[in-house]
Amino acid sequence: MSSYPIAPQRFRHRGWIEYAIVLAVLALVLSSLVATAPRFDALGRGIARLFAPSGLLMQMFPPDFSRAGHIAGKLFETLQMAVAGAALGLVFAVPFAILATDRLSPQPVVRHAARALIALFRTVPDLVWAIFFIIVVGLGPAAGVLAIMVDKIGFAGRFFAEAMEEADTGPQDALRAMGASRMGIIFSAVFPACLPSFTATSLFALEKSVRGSAALGLVGAGGIGVDLKVAFDLFNYDEALAIILMMLALVIGVEQASGYIRKRLI
Numbered sequence: 001m002s003s004y005p006i007a008p009q010r011f012r013h014r015g016w017i018e019y020a021i022v023l024a025v026l027a028l029v030l031s032s033l034v035a036t037a038p039r040f041d042a043l044g045r046g047i048a049r050l051f052a053p054s055g056l057l058m059q060m061f062p063p064d065f066s067r068a069g070h071i072a073g074k075l076f077e078t079l080q081m082a083v084a085g086a087a088l089g090l091v092f093a094v095p096f097a098i099l100a101t102d103r104l105s106p107q108p109v110v111r112h113a114a115r116a117l118i119a120l121f122r123t124v125p126d127l128v129w130a131i132f133f134i135i136v137v138g139l140g141p142a143a144g145v146l147a148i149m150v151d152k153i154g155f156a157g158r159f160f161a162e163a164m165e166e167a168d169t170g171p172q173d174a175l176r177a178m179g180a181s182r183m184g185i186i187f188s189a190v191f192p193a194c195l196p197s198f199t200a201t202s203l204f205a206l207e208k209s210v211r212g213s214a215a216l217g218l219v220g221a222g223g224i225g226v227d228l229k230v231a232f233d234l235f236n237y238d239e240a241l242a243i244i245l246m247m248l249a250l251v252i253g254v255e256q257a258s259g260y261i262r263k264r265l266i
Helices: 016-036 040-050 056-060 068-099 108-123 126-137 141-166 169-177 182-219 225-233 237-265
Strands: none
Touching: 040 056, 056 237, 068 108, 068 141, 068 182, 068 225, 068 237, 108 141, 126 141, 126 182, 141 182, 169 182, 182 225, 182 237, 225 237
């Protein structure tokens, strides 16, 4: 009898259906790379043009901060759009998430409808929502705020609903047995249990809003994106680089503040 320990089985035996699914996924990945990935020769020529003496990078350096005051004002507008849109989206995401939760939704039809709306809000890109709301309310930051709001309802609504699904059901059952109302159970048992998850999701939603709001201006929904598009259209690449660097500073600042708040509250 061998004195060596028996090595644990690393992979369990799988059926032919699972192997077929794995092969189908690999085939999809390979076909996608072949059909859409750039060719190495074209990529090499593009990189060479990028670093050429008259290429894009040389035209971007040094960055032009002569309009730093104006750029800072537009960045503040971008931040305001992100905060307003995220706040509205998070507020409206809560009732959507409650209606989409199995144990809290009043009817299966309501639950499926809420889940479908959350999926719709999450599936459509925020740029598409921005174009839609530009048609509704016109150009400007209002359209950007509405686009961010709808996007955050889809983003936060899904995670809020999952957090409430995973919450401990013991306190909920105890309150239900005592005759507590649905809203009483939600506010007394569900929300306290889900508060850390809600806080983390809300802060991530704010970070995502700040990053996304900069791009909404590209379609006329306010913020710094308008100036960035104009700078590229007029071939003012040095000013475009200044805008990108100031946007980077804003995003990093928001992410650092969000991380600090998460560590303090969670």
